[in-house]
Amino acid sequence: MHSPSPHSLVDLPIRRLDRGDLVPCADLCEDRGWPRDEHRWGLLLSAGTGYGIDAPDGKGLAATCLTMPYGSDLTAVGMLLVAERYGRRGLARRLMRHVMEAVGDTPLALYATELGQPLYEDLGFSPVGRAERVGGRFGAGGADGSPSASPSRPNTTTRSSVTTRPAAADDLQALVRLDLPVFGADRTHLLARLPAFSDRIQVAEEDGELVGYAALWPSGQTEVVGPLIARDTATAQALIAALAATTDRPLRADVDARHKELLGWLLESGLKSHPGTTVMTYGIPDLPGDAARRFAPLTLATG
Numbered sequence: 001m002h003s004p005s006p007h008s009l010v011d012l013p014i015r016r017l018d019r020g021d022l023v024p025c026a027d028l029c030e031d032r033g034w035p036r037d038e039h040r041w042g043l044l045l046s047a048g049t050g051y052g053i054d055a056p057d058g059k060g061l062a063a064t065c066l067t068m069p070y071g072s073d074l075t076a077v078g079m080l081l082v083a084e085r086y087g088r089r090g091l092a093r094r095l096m097r098h099v100m101e102a103v104g105d106t107p108l109a110l111y112a113t114e115l116g117q118p119l120y121e122d123l124g125f126s127p128v129g130r131a132e133r134v135g136g137r138f139g140a141g142g143a144d145g146s147p148s149a150s151p152s153r154p155n156t157t158t159r160s161s162v163t164t165r166p167a168a169a170d171d172l173q174a175l176v177r178l179d180l181p182v183f184g185a186d187r188t189h190l191l192a193r194l195p196a197f198s199d200r201i202q203v204a205e206e207d208g209e210l211v212g213y214a215a216l217w218p219s220g221q222t223e224v225v226g227p228l229i230a231r232d233t234a235t236a237q238a239l240i241a242a243l244a245a246t247t248d249r250p251l252r253a254d255v256d257a258r259h260k261e262l263l264g265w266l267l268e269s270g271l272k273s274h275p276g277t278t279v280m281t282y283g284i285p286d287l288p289g290d291a292a293r294r295f296a297p298l299t300l301a302t303g
Contacts, residue, residue: 009056010090014098017050017064024060025050028081035220043197044068044079044301047190051095051102055083062086065095067103068302070185074288075103077110078301092116096123100282107283111254111300113275120280128286129279130257131300134271135222138244138251162211162235164242167201174210175203182229184288190302199223202242204235214239215298216247225253228296233261236295240266253296262295 017025019042026036044050048068055062063086066079077099082091096119100108111131112120121127167175172195176188194201194215204212212230216223225243230236236259244251251271255263267273277300281287287294287303297303 009062009086010094012053012056012062012091014051014053014095017045017052019045021045021050021052021061025052025064025079027060028064028083031083032081034081035222037219039197039218040299040301041079043190043193044299047193048302049102050079051098053091053095055086057085063091063095065099066301067099068190069103069106070183070187070303072106073185074284074303075106075108076301076303077108078299078303080116092119093123096120105283107281109279109281109284109287109303111277111297111303112280113277117278117280123282125280125282126285127278128281129291130276131254131279131297132257132263132276133252133254133274134263134266135252135274136250136271138240138266138269138271162204162206162231162238164202164204164212164238167195167203167213169195171201171203171210171213175213178210178213179227179229182290182293183227184290187302190298194298200243200246202239204230204239206231211235212239212293214243214296216243218249219252221249222252223247223249224299225251226296227298228253228255229293230295231293233259233265236262237265254300255296256291256294258291259295 022038022041025041026038030036044066048066051065052061053063063082064079068076080092176191180186198215198217200216202214203210212235214225214228216225225240228236
């Protein structure tokens with residue numbers, strides 16, 4: 001069977017994806033050397049809008065792209081994947097143009113790999129920051145003075161006047177109120193799904209007021225820390241340490257590169273540096289919200 005020409009490939013129809021596409025989406029991730037992550041795809045396809053191009057050879061999907069809307073304030077773009085056998089034939093550009101037309105005047109944001117960045121720049125996106133990926137066994141480096149949960153009280157950690165504890169059901173409203181000015185757009189539809197998606201959510205309090213929160217969710221054999229919203233670096237450290245104390249799996253996080261103190265602490269705590277991503281926007285000069293309190297995204301695909 002002969003391979004479709006580049007012209008015929010870019011003429012293939014784009015369709016909306018749904019939860020019935022979980023396995024083909026995971027297959028495409030595996031094709032590109034990514035973790036299958038059906039768990040994450042389930043969240044993305046329920047809270048966001050997936051677009052796909054079916055492979056002309058009948059074997060799953062040739063390409064995918066995912067948008068995560070936050071009203072008219074912002075739409076995050078992620079999971080732009082093209083099957084290796086159809087690479088460099090215009091499918092990624094076609095999907096991105098389709099997404100940009102679909103969202104109209106809504107500003108866009110994404111995290112670009114080194115490979116993808118030239119395409120996004122060509123489409124008019126501008127680099128506005130970096131996210132540094134770290135991963136590994138927390139505590140392996142024995143960071144001096146790093147906060148950790150007491151073995152006798154694994155559910156609570158204290159650093160200075162900040163206490164962290166597992167989130168309760170009635171924390172959601174306060175969590176959303178804290179998140180809105182930090183993220184810069186309303187992501188209630190995503191945060192409401194966080195308890196079912198995550199293995200654990202930890203909140204930080206001072207004098208009864210919520211000053212930070214973080215979630216821990218599974219990705220293959222790893223646990224991902226994100227989102228991570230905190231008043232300051234010490235609060236972010238306390239939240240990570242509390243989450244790390246609940247798992248013996250390696251951790252992973254995509255930390256805003258501006259938070260150099262937290263990144264240094266994570267590296268001292270045993271995590272290793274991995275290839276990062278470039279934060280890019282279209283239609284706005286920078287990400288909205290408060291970068292000083294925004295330490296890590298839920299996942300790169302959600303912005």
